[in-house]
Amino acid sequence: MNNDEFIRRDLAVLWHPCTQMKDHEQLPLIPIRRGDGVWLEDFNGQRYLDAISSWWVNLFGHANPRISMPIKEQLDRLEHVLLAGFSHEPVVQLSERLVALTPAALTRCFYADNGSSAVEVALKMSFHYWQNQGANHKTKFVNLSNSYHGETLGALSVGDVELYKKTYQPLLLEPITVASPDCYYRQDGQSTEEYSKQQFAQMEQVLAQRHQEICAVIVEPLVQCAGYMRMYDPVYLALLRDACDRYGVHMIADEIAVGFGRTGTLFACEQAGVAPDFMCLSKGLTGGYLPLSVVLTSEPVYQAFYDDYQKLTAFLHSHSYTGNPLGCTAALATLDIFEQDKVIEANKILSEAMYREVQELQDHPHVAEVRQCGMILAIEMAADKVAKTPYPWQERRGLAVYRHGLEEGVLLRPLGNVVYFMPPYVITQEQIRHMTKVAIEGIHLATK
Numbered sequence: 334m335n336n337d338e339f340i341r342r343d344l345a346v347l348w349h350p351c352t353q354m355k356d357h358e359q360l361p362l363i364p365i366r367r368g369d370g371v372w373l374e375d376f377n378g379q380r381y382l383d384a385i386s387s388w389w390v391n392l393f394g395h396a397n398p399r400i401s402m403p404i405k406e407q408l409d410r411l412e413h414v415l416l417a418g419f420s421h422e423p424v425v426q427l428s429e430r431l432v433a434l435t436p437a438a439l440t441r442c443f444y445a446d447n448g449s450s451a452v453e454v455a456l457k458m459s460f461h462y463w464q465n466q467g468a469n470h471k472t473k474f475v476n477l478s479n480s481y482h483g484e485t486l487g488a489l490s491v492g493d494v495e496l497y498k499k500t501y502q503p504l505l506l507e508p509i510t511v512a513s514p515d516c517y518y519r520q521d522g523q524s525t526e527e528y529s530k531q532q533f534a535q536m537e538q539v540l541a542q543r544h545q546e547i548c549a550v551i552v553e554p555l556v557q558c559a560g561y562m563r564m565y566d567p568v569y570l571a572l573l574r575d576a577c578d579r580y581g582v583h584m585i586a587d588e589i590a591v592g593f594g595r596t597g598t599l600f601a602c603e604q605a606g607v608a609p610d611f612m613c614l615s616k617g618l619t620g621g622y623l624p625l626s627v628v629l630t631s632e633p634v635y636q637a638f639y640d641d642y643q644k645l646t647a648f649l650h651s652h653s654y655t656g657n658p659l660g661c662t663a664a665l666a667t668l669d670i671f672e673q674d675k676v677i678e679a680n681k682i683l684s685e686a687m688y689r690e691v692q693e694l695q696d697h698p699h700v701a702e703v704r705q706c707g708m709i710l711a712i713e714m715a716a717d718k719v720a721k722t723p724y725p726w727q728e729r730r731g732l733a734v735y736r737h738g739l740e741e742g743v744l745l746r747p748l749g750n751v752v753y754f755m756p757p758y759v760i761t762q763e764q765i766r767h768m769t770k771v772a773i774e775g776i777h778l779a780t781k
């Protein structure tokens with residue numbers, strides 16, 4: 334079967350995620366028949382370098398035997414069992430290792446099966462904690478402008494990307510939104526640290542005035558990924574931790590996208606030396622193999638739910654596939670690779686290579702910023718470089734880069750006017766050169 338035949342079958346029965354399906358009258362759907370390392374291969378045999386890790390999930394390449402073999406073995410032992418009243422080896426091992434790897438205050442793992450669900454768990458747990466403490470007036474959440482935490486109604490409520498949220502506004506919780514510490518609009522010559530510190534003033538004010546009604550502040554540490562890969566300084570997280578402690582408010586770190594080495598450390602919170610009260614993980618958790626998510630929390634939170642059944646303080650939340658053994662096995666194999674290959678150190682060389690290869694864009698008349706945080710590098714195209722005036726979204730400049738990438742065998746999927754790389758860690762320096770070269774050509778074409 335070739336691409337065309339397959340696409341006809343697909344478009345007859347599927348409704349694809351995050352897609353205006355009418356686009357596919359013009360824009361070809363890409364059917365993938367196999368993956369191998371950084372490569373995806375379509376039904377015509379054309380290959381694409383997966384520069385965005387298949388929506389930020391893949392860490393060590395497609396069809397990596399170091400992950401797929403343990404999954405195959407686990408499949409013959411136990412595919413799934415409910416996690417209420419029952420347990421299994423992979424989930425206990427994984428929990429032990431996550432507790433050891435994350436900041437010391439995080440001692441308990443609660444599982445779900447996708448990122449949005451993990452965010453729902455963290456929001457409900459925080460609210461319920463305060464209920465169990467008799468703090469019934471705490472019903473609000475604080476979020477940052479331009480943040481993203483998923484698509485289910487609770488998670489969507491605490492996000493702030495208008496494109497995904499606006500339509501559903503009447504259905505949503507109303508968070509208190511504070512200006513993001515995102516450093517894109519800092520003054521010329523101002524350091525990211527200064528700017529992020531300055532932006533914290535608004536957070537401090539909101540917490541000072543309204544802490545009695547606030548359950549938690551939710552943030553994406555260091556990089557607002559779906560929010561156009563905007564980045565900020567770790568100092569903001571340190572200030573936030575301190576303020577949350579002073580005002581009796583939880584801190585939720587949504588590390589669903591930035592966890593597992595993307596920002597240059599295993600977890601982004603490490604760069605600020607802070608432990609959140611809740612840490613949400615998914616995406617890279619299983620190396621990109623299977624849907625799984627986890628919320629880590631602290632002993633005081635756990636203890637606030639621990640009581641006689643009749644007190645009705647338990648957290649009665651579950652998902653059918655909570656803690657699935659195959660997903661946990663994939664996660665264990667992923668952690669093994671981090672350990673065995675000293676991945677965090679090795680990635681430094683790759684992130685330096687990405688940085689070097691895009692330097693010519695610094696002088697490009699329509700590139701307003703080239704920014705990087707570890708293994709994430711983003712290039713912001715703008716109509717006016719100095720004033721940072723964006724191109725109108727209707728022009729879909731990013732889409733032109735996407736099309737060029739596909740023609741040249743690189744899967745880039747710009748977010749609006751922002752072209753970015755978030756490749757699997759098995760990418761070579763030569764592949765980085767290819768990926769960046771194609772992106773730079775695409776940016777030239779799209780900004781002509």
Ligand SMILES: *Cc1c(COP(=O)(O)O)cnc(C)c1O
Nearest residue numbers: 447448449481482483587589590
């Ligand atoms: C992707 C993402 C989510 C949602 O995860 P899903 O598995 O897609 O539901 C939540 N938060 C952040 C920061 C994300 O990037």
